[in-house]
Amino acid sequence: MGGHIDPTRERFGAFRGLPGEGPIHMLNLVRLRDQAVYPDGRRATGAEAYAAYGRDSGPVFRRLGGRIVWSGDFRLMLIGPEDERWDRCFIAEYPSAAAFVAMIRDPDYRNAVVHRQAAVLDSRLIRLSPRPPGEGFGE
Numbered sequence: 001m002g003g004h005i006d007p008t009r010e011r012f013g014a015f016r017g018l019p020g021e022g023p024i025h026m027l028n029l030v031r032l033r034d035q036a037v038y039p040d041g042r043r044a045t046g047a048e049a050y051a052a053y054g055r056d057s058g059p060v061f062r063r064l065g066g067r068i069v070w071s072g073d074f075r076l077m078l079i080g081p082e083d084e085r086w087d088r089c090f091i092a093e094y095p096s097a098a099a100f101v102a103m104i105r106d107p108d109y110r111n112a113v114v115h116r117q118a119a120v121l122d123s124r125l126i127r128l129s130p131r132p133p134g135e136g137f138g139e
Contacts, residue, residue, distance in 0.1 A: 003122030030088035049119035056112035065095040
């Protein structure tokens with residue numbers, strides 16, 4: 001069974017159909033392949049291919065107002081499947097859902113995404129609506 005790498009047309013439509021303006025946060029959990037799988041057969045590790053994705057997509061991400069608001073290193077799955085691990089964990093902020101959509105449609109981003117597709121074995125991308133932090137759980 002393959003991993004989750006790209007959104008389906010239906011999920012992307014649901015993403016675009018959510019109400020609300022203003023900033024969005026995208027929680028990214030990424031598991032990399034040991035060896036990248038490029039359609040043209042070029043050789044790289046998954047980490048090297050993902051770094052190329054970051055390098056090539058970064059200018060588009062920043063031009064559209066994106067920024068990384070949180071990043072961390074995975075250590076242990078305390079609650080959840082014990083064999084699940086993530087190589088990259090971060091939250092990207094976009095000024096709006098429209099900015100995220102513009103990034104996905106940008107020709108330079110589309111050229112960069114080939115590296116992500118080659119690098120990623122499995123991933124989760126979760127859209128969040130940012131809220132001010134509270135004093136405790138559930139606030």
